[in-house]
Amino acid sequence: MTNYRVCVIGGWCGNRLYMVAEHISELLEKAGYPCNVKSHSVWENYTQPPAANLVLQLLPAFTEAETGCPVIMIRPLLVDLDHPATIEKVLKQVQADYIA
Amino acid sequence: MSSRIYLDYCATTPIHASVREQILRALDTSFGNPSSMHWAGADSKQMIKQARVDVADGIRCLPDELTFTSGATEADNLALFGTLRRFPANNAHFITSSIEHHAILHAAKQLEHDGYSVTYLPVNEYGLVNPEDVRRAIRPETKLISIMYVNNEVGSIQPIAEIGRIAREYKILFHTDAVQAIGLFDVNVDQLNVDLLSLSAHKIYGPKGIGALYIRSGLELIPMIVGGPQEHSLRAGTENVPGIAGLGASMNVVRQGRADERVRLGGLRKYLVDGLQAISPAVIVNGLDEKVAPHVLSVSFIGVDAEMLLIRLNGEGIAVSLGSACNSKSIEPSHVLTAMKLPREQIESTLRISLGMPTTRDELNTLLGVITRVLPRVLVQ
Numbered sequence: 001m002t003n004y005r006v007c008v009i010g011g012w013c014g015n016r017l018y019m020v021a022e023h024i025s026e027l028l029e030k031a032g033y034p035c036n037v038k039s040h041s042v043w044e045n046y047t048q049p050p051a052a053n054l055v056l057q058l059l060p061a062f063t064e065a066e067t068g069c070p071v072i073m074i075r076p077l078l079v080d081l082d083h084p085a086t087i088e089k090v091l092k093q094v095q096a097d098y099i100a
Numbered sequence: 101m102s103s104r105i106y107l108d109y110c111a112t113t114p115i116h117a118s119v120r121e122q123i124l125r126a127l128d129t130s131f132g133n134p135s136s137m138h139w140a141g142a143d144s145k146q147m148i149k150q151a152r153v154d155v156a157d158g159i160r161c162l163p164d165e166l167t168f169t170s171g172a173t174e175a176d177n178l179a180l181f182g183t184l185r186r187f188p189a190n191n192a193h194f195i196t197s198s199i200e201h202h203a204i205l206h207a208a209k210q211l212e213h214d215g216y217s218v219t220y221l222p223v224n225e226y227g228l229v230n231p232e233d234v235r236r237a238i239r240p241e242t243k244l245i246s247i248m249y250v251n252n253e254v255g256s257i258q259p260i261a262e263i264g265r266i267a268r269e270y271k272i273l274f275h276t277d278a279v280q281a282i283g284l285f286d287v288n289v290d291q292l293n294v295d296l297l298s299l300s301a302h303k304i305y306g307p308k309g310i311g312a313l314y315i316r317s318g319l320e321l322i323p324m325i326v327g328g329p330q331e332h333s334l335r336a337g338t339e340n341v342p343g344i345a346g347l348g349a350s351m352n353v354v355r356q357g358r359a360d361e362r363v364r365l366g367g368l369r370k371y372l373v374d375g376l377q378a379i380s381p382a383v384i385v386n387g388l389d390e391k392v393a394p395h396v397l398s399v400s401f402i403g404v405d406a407e408m409l410l411i412r413l414n415g416e417g418i419a420v421s422l423g424s425a426c427n428s429k430s431i432e433p434s435h436v437l438t439a440m441k442l443p444r445e446q447i448e449s450t451l452r453i454s455l456g457m458p459t460t461r462d463e464l465n466t467l468l469g470v471i472t473r474v475l476p477r478v479l480v481q
Contacts, residue, residue: 043411
C-alpha cells in the first residue's frame with residue numbers, strides 16, 4: 001500500500017520539516033507500513049490543503065474538514081523526534097487505515 | 101491579498117523620501133573617490149563631511165568621533181574587538197548582558213574562544229539589567245562593558261546613564277548598541293556616559309549597509325579592516341559615499357521630531373495593547389510599560405502557535421515578527437525571552453509587533469480585526 005499518502009506539514013523551519021518527514025517515512029517502513037511521505041510548508045501555500053490519506057501537522061494549519069482526511073498534531077516532534085505518545089498515535093492511525 | 105501593512109520596524113524601516121533624494125544626489129554628483137586630490141574627490145569628501153556633522157548632531161558628539169562602518173554589526177564588532185584586543189587575553193575581562201543582539205553575543209563568544217573572560221549579566225522578568233549587577237561583576241581586569249540601550253525584541257530601555265556612571269567610577273570603557281534608540285530617544289553621549297556607541301541607518305529610514313561607531317576622543321582602537329587611511333585608519337576601504345549620505349539624511353529625519361514621535365507611537369502602542377487584551381484574556385504583554393520603548397510590542401498569545409498566527413497574518417498582508425527562530429535541530433526559543441525566564445509555552449506564543457513613522461491607527465484596527473478572525477484557527481490543540 002505504498003500509495004498511502006502521508007503529508008507532513010510544517011512552517012518556516014524547512015530543515016526540521018524535512019527531518020521529521022524523513023524520520024516518519026523510515027519509522028513507518030520499519031513498522032511494516034511503507035508509505036508515500038511528503039512534506040508541505042505552509043509558508044509556501046497555506047490556502048490549499050495537500051491531497052493525502054493522512055496529514056501530520058507540526059503547527060495548526062488545516063482542519064480535517066479542509067483536508068478530508070485524518071489530521072494529527074505532531075508538534076512534540078519539534079523537540080523530540082521519537083516522542084513516544086505522538087509516534088504511537090501516528091502508527092495507530094496508519095495501522096487502522098492499512099487494515100481498513 | 102488586501103493592502104499590505106508593515107509592522108516590523110525593529111527589523112528594518114522603509115527609506116524616507118528625503119533620504120532617497122540624498123542618496124540619489126550622492127550617486128549622481130559624488131562619484132569621485134573621496135581620497136582623490138581633484139574636484140571629483142573633493143565633492144565626495146564634502147558629502148561625507150556633511151553627513152558626519154549630521155550624524156554627530158544626532159548623538160551630540162564631535163564629527164571626528166564617528167567612524168562609518170557597514171552597519172551596527174560591524175560597529176559592535178569594532179567596539180569589542182578593537183578595544184579588548186589591545187590587552188592580553190589573560191588580563192582582560194568583558195561584561196555584557198544575556199539579552200544583547202547576536203552582533204555582541206557572538207563577538208563575545210569569539211573573545212572567549214580567544215581566551216578573554218566574559219560575564220553575561222542576567223535580566224529580570226521585564227528584560228532589564230540591574231546596574232548593581234554590573235557593579236558586582238566588575239573585576240580589577242575588567243576593560244569593557246557593553247549594554248544595549250533599547251532591546252530589539254521586547255523594547256526594554258536599559259539604565260544606560262547609570263551603568264555608564266558605574267563604568268566611569270571604575271575607569272572602565274562603556275559601549276552601548278543604540279540601534280533601536282536613536283530613532284526615538286534624544287541620545288547624548290556625554291549624558292549617557294558612554295565611550296562607544298553603535299548605530300545603523302536602516303533602522304531609522306535609511307539604507308542598509310551603513311552604520312557608525314562613536315568613539316570618544318582619545319580612545320585608541322585596533323582596526324579590524326586594514327589597507328588604507330580611511331576613517332582615521334580604523335576602517336580601511338573606499339567609503340560608501342551614497343550610504344554615508346543616506347545615514348546623514350536619515351539622522352536628520354528622526355532627529356527633528358523624536359519627542360513628538362515618541363508620544364504618538366506610545367499612544368498607538370497603548371491602543372494596540374488595549375485592543376489585543378480585549379480580544380483575548382490570554383494575551384500577555386512582555387516588558388514593563390514604563391520602561392519599554394514605544395515602538396516595540398512583544399506580546400504572547402497563550403495557547404496559540406505564534407508561527408501559524410504569523411503565517412496567517414502574512415497571508416492577509418500584515419508583516420510582524422516571531423519570538424523564536426529555527427536551527428537545524430529544533431525551534432530555538434528567543435534568547436531574550438529565555439533570559440527573562442518566561443515559560444516555554446509563553447515564548448513559543450510570542451510575536452513582536454513594531455511600529456514606525458508610517459504606522460496609523462487604521463492599520464492597527466486592521467491588524468486587530470484579522471487577529472480576532474484568525475486566532476481561533478491557530479490554537480495549539
